[in-house]
Amino acid sequence: MTTFNFSLSKRASTATSSVIREILKVTERPDVISFAGGLPSPEGFPVEKLRQAYDTVMSNHPKVALQYGPTEGYRPLREWVVSDFKARGVDITVDNVLVVSGSQQALDLIGKLFIDEGSKVVLESPSYLGAIQSFNQFGPTYAAVPTDELGLVPEGLTDEIAKDARFLYALPNFQNPTGRTLNLERRIALVKRCAELNLPLIEDDPYGELRFEGEALPGLFALSQQYGGTVIRMGSFSKVLAPGMRIGFVIAPEAIIAKMVQLKQATDLHTASITQMAVYEAVKDGFLTEHLPKVRELYKRQCGYMLEALEENFKGIDVTWTHPSGGMFLWLTFNESINTTELLPRAVDEQKVAYVPGQPFYPLADKPVTNNLRLSFVTVPEDKIRTGIANLAKLFK
Amino acid sequence: MTTFNFSLSKRASTATSSVIREILKVTERPDVISFAGGLPSPEGFPVEKLRQAYDTVMSNHPKVALQYGPTEGYRPLREWVVSDFKARGVDITVDNVLVVSGSQQALDLIGKLFIDEGSKVVLESPSYLGAIQSFNQFGPTYAAVPTDELGLVPEGLTDEIAKDARFLYALPNFQNPTGRTLNLERRIALVKRCAELNLPLIEDDPYGELRFEGEALPGLFALSQQYGGTVIRMGSFSKVLAPGMRIGFVIAPEAIIAKMVQLKQATDLHTASITQMAVYEAVKDGFLTEHLPKVRELYKRQCGYMLEALEENFKGIDVTWTHPSGGMFLWLTFNESINTTELLPRAVDEQKVAYVPGQPFYPLADKPVTNNLRLSFVTVPEDKIRTGIANLAKLFK
Numbered sequence: 069m070t071t072f073n074f075s076l077s078k079r080a081s082t083a084t085s086s087v088i089r090e091i092l093k094v095t096e097r098p099d100v101i102s103f104a105g106g107l108p109s110p111e112g113f114p115v116e117k118l119r120q121a122y123d124t125v126m127s128n129h130p131k132v133a134l135q136y137g138p139t140e141g142y143r144p145l146r147e148w149v150v151s152d153f154k155a156r157g158v159d160i161t162v163d164n165v166l167v168v169s170g171s172q173q174a175l176d177l178i179g180k181l182f183i184d185e186g187s188k189v190v191l192e193s194p195s196y197l198g199a200i201q202s203f204n205q206f207g208p209t210y211a212a213v214p215t216d217e218l219g220l221v222p223e224g225l226t227d228e229i230a231k232d233a234r235f236l237y238a239l240p241n242f243q244n245p246t247g248r249t250l251n252l253e254r255r256i257a258l259v260k261r262c263a264e265l266n267l268p269l270i271e272d273d274p275y276g277e278l279r280f281e282g283e284a285l286p287g288l289f290a291l292s293q294q295y296g297g298t299v300i301r302m303g304s305f306s307k308v309l310a311p312g313m314r315i316g317f318v319i320a321p322e323a324i325i326a327k328m329v330q331l332k333q334a335t336d337l338h339t340a341s342i343t344q345m346a347v348y349e350a351v352k353d354g355f356l357t358e359h360l361p362k363v364r365e366l367y368k369r370q371c372g373y374m375l376e377a378l379e380e381n382f383k384g385i386d387v388t389w390t391h392p393s394g395g396m397f398l399w400l401t402f403n404e405s406i407n408t409t410e411l412l413p414r415a416v417d418e419q420k421v422a423y424v425p426g427q428p429f430y431p432l433a434d435k436p437v438t439n440n441l442r443l444s445f446v447t448v449p450e451d452k453i454r455t456g457i458a459n460l461a462k463l464f465k
Numbered sequence: 466m467t468t469f470n471f472s473l474s475k476r477a478s479t480a481t482s483s484v485i486r487e488i489l490k491v492t493e494r495p496d497v498i499s500f501a502g503g504l505p506s507p508e509g510f511p512v513e514k515l516r517q518a519y520d521t522v523m524s525n526h527p528k529v530a531l532q533y534g535p536t537e538g539y540r541p542l543r544e545w546v547v548s549d550f551k552a553r554g555v556d557i558t559v560d561n562v563l564v565v566s567g568s569q570q571a572l573d574l575i576g577k578l579f580i581d582e583g584s585k586v587v588l589e590s591p592s593y594l595g596a597i598q599s600f601n602q603f604g605p606t607y608a609a610v611p612t613d614e615l616g617l618v619p620e621g622l623t624d625e626i627a628k629d630a631r632f633l634y635a636l637p638n639f640q641n642p643t644g645r646t647l648n649l650e651r652r653i654a655l656v657k658r659c660a661e662l663n664l665p666l667i668e669d670d671p672y673g674e675l676r677f678e679g680e681a682l683p684g685l686f687a688l689s690q691q692y693g694g695t696v697i698r699m700g701s702f703s704k705v706l707a708p709g710m711r712i713g714f715v716i717a718p719e720a721i722i723a724k725m726v727q728l729k730q731a732t733d734l735h736t737a738s739i740t741q742m743a744v745y746e747a748v749k750d751g752f753l754t755e756h757l758p759k760v761r762e763l764y765k766r767q768c769g770y771m772l773e774a775l776e777e778n779f780k781g782i783d784v785t786w787t788h789p790s791g792g793m794f795l796w797l798t799f800n801e802s803i804n805t806t807e808l809l810p811r812a813v814d815e816q817k818v819a820y821v822p823g824q825p826f827y828p829l830a831d832k833p834v835t836n837n838l839r840l841s842f843v844t845v846p847e848d849k850i851r852t853g854i855a856n857l858a859k860l861f862k
Binding site: 132339 | 467469470471472473474475476477480503504507510512515516519520523524527528529530531532533534566567569570573577578579580581582584595598599601602603631632663664665695706707708709710711720723724727728730731732733734735736737738739740
């Protein structure tokens with residue numbers, strides 16, 4: 069712990085290196101099979117399409133691409149988002165869309181928009197670790213809405229939990245970390261309940277396009293147009309094109325977008341013009357409708373390998389796991405005597421396999437839950453999935 | 466003013482649309498000659514070099530360019546910054562360098578690092594408006610260190626002003642808004658004084674490479690290696706390559722960088738991999754040593770046109786202006802009866818010319834200073850500079 073001869077902010081003084089970060093370091097060791105990453109598969113990157121997109125932008129519009137741009141984002145890209153959502157029956161205009169520097173920036177702006185020191189924030193339990201870290205910057209307290217094997221339980225959002233809360237943050241599709249998807253009935257119930265409570269609902273949907281089983285369900289923002297309430301929806305090109313471009317977007321009521329634009333201006337002025345233009349160039353002619361089925365097929369295959377390997381190797385171990393219909397993650401639940409945080413060093417050292425322990429995904433630090441772990445099925449090749457899962461099983465036997 | 470049926474954070478409730486933003490809207494009117502922008506000249510963008518750089522990156526390293534990357538930044542780019550500073554006698558390693566999404570993000574991270582609600586921040590008076598807006602997000606109070614025609618007055622940094630302050634933020638080269646440059650004597654005095662006070666010194670240097678007159682002076686970070694104290698230096702590729710890429714960097718003691726990395730991770734995970742790689746590809750073989758002289762020559766010429774036009778047209782008006790030796794801006798000071806904020810609508814409507822009034826650059830809102838204005842000399846062509854300045858003079862006659 070470094071000490072300074074001057075004062076830092078409270079947030080900086082209490083910030084610690086993240087668990088995910090430390091784990092990602094481990095996963096760089098070539099002898100370790102890592103299911104810990106949250107990285108999409110580079111096999112799914114449309115390299116040639118994006119190479120061409122950059123070249124087209126730099127050949128046709130270099131002086132716009134290289135100049136400062138509006139904080140709201142590159143207008144044709146915002147219009148593309150509008151038309152993409154209109155095609156799914158969501159009624160929005162360009163004033164409902166803000167382009168951001170990846171979904172993580174949307175989380176930062178949500179924190180800035182809503183959280184004062186001590187404000188209450190409601191999360192699913194467990195919830196996305198990156199969101200918890202982002203919100204932590206603004207000093208909130210957390211309340212947790214319970215989840216079961218079908219995800220968030222809308223009836224669990226009691227008056228007491230919601231009281232004075234600034235917002236509820238949820239991932240309805242293939243949730244990170246659990247891989248669970250909220251069914252339509254619960255989505256409607258959740259939107260109605262939040263509307264009734266005047267509780268803004270943050271819908272994070274980075275994986276929605278990665279559904280490889282079953283039918284797409286309407287999003288919470290779409291349902292709010294029917295059932296009322298305020299929903300702020302976060303979307304991303306990280307999983308459908310490539311994360312290294314850091315392009316995401318927020319869809320929200322116009323007055324909310326206007327506030328977020330003010331905050332984003334103070335945060336980074338605007339997202340890189342050239343990158344927004346390259347994304348637009350890549351997607352504008354319907355490329356995703358040919359590209360996404362390939363990514364979905366790849367992820368479905370990968371998920372299948374891991375489920376098979378779990379069936380084969382985890383017989384006789386007291387454990388259940390989720391069967392995601394999309395996304396990137398599986399979630400294992402052991403009996404409560406197991407502590408996956410404590411076991412991680414042994415998994416890495418003895419079995420040469422890495423996972424993310426479940427504990428940091430739980431927002432209430434005073435009630436630690438230690439018997440879960442998260443596995444990513446997307447980047448590891450089939451043979452290593454089988455070896456890695458077999459090795460992991462040895463640890464729990 | 467929109468009202469919501471839920472609560473926003475204090476920062477969001479009090480945020481208002483920025484003066485700069487409203488002005489930039491005006492400048493989009495084709496009939497207005499705008500000296501209000503802070504945009505670098507697109508004539509200086511190395512379009513072909515950057516087009517090739519993107520193409521090389523996407524041809525040679527597409528899967529790194531499109532994947533998530535480390536929060537600290539693309540290592541070869543950080544190493545390039547190290548070698549660039551070593552060549553000027555500044556002794557740093559890669560652990561002293563963080564890549565950020567433009568200098569504005571560095572300001573956001575500085576605010577996150579240091580400012581709690583009510584913390585005192587010391588600024589030059591006047592100071593950069595974008596910094597004030599960024600720091601405002603975290604609820605500071607401001608103290609102002611006086612400036613004169615040579616810039617910040619180090620002796621003006623009294624014990625009282627510095628007491629309990631979290632940092633002092635300064636732009637030593639071609640300051641925004643005044644265009645003034647701090648001389649070596651004052652730089653040394655400032656670094657020594659801050660070291661004595663244990664007051665971290667933030668050195669913002671977006672324009673340092675745009676010196677078109679006189680010799681470069683050592684930066685505050687460099688001087689801190691000789692005279693002690695903690696300096697955090699912000700640099701940017703916006704003015705030497707292109708702002709639309711949003712790539713900047715921070716140089717600071719290793720322990721400070723480590724804290725900023727934690728904060729950046731929660732803020733946007735990392736800056737776009739592909740963009741960092743394209744910047745590296747463009748600069749790695751010494752391109753800037755051939756490119757920058759052209760930009761400096763262009764800016765020098767532009768500055769000359771404006772100074773000539775001011776001499777010609779502002780005779781007989783009670784006004785002084787700065788003679789910058791680099792950067793983008795000139796600063797006019799009228800007698801105290803003039804209110805440039807009130808005159809702006811008339812400038813635009815009657816004279817078809819736009820400037821930025823000086824008032825919002827002053828950090829102490831309770832002591833408004835209204836008799837200054839800022840002019841950018843870089844983007845307007847020579848004939849329009851002459852017409853615009855002649856029209857502006859009519860307003861003040």
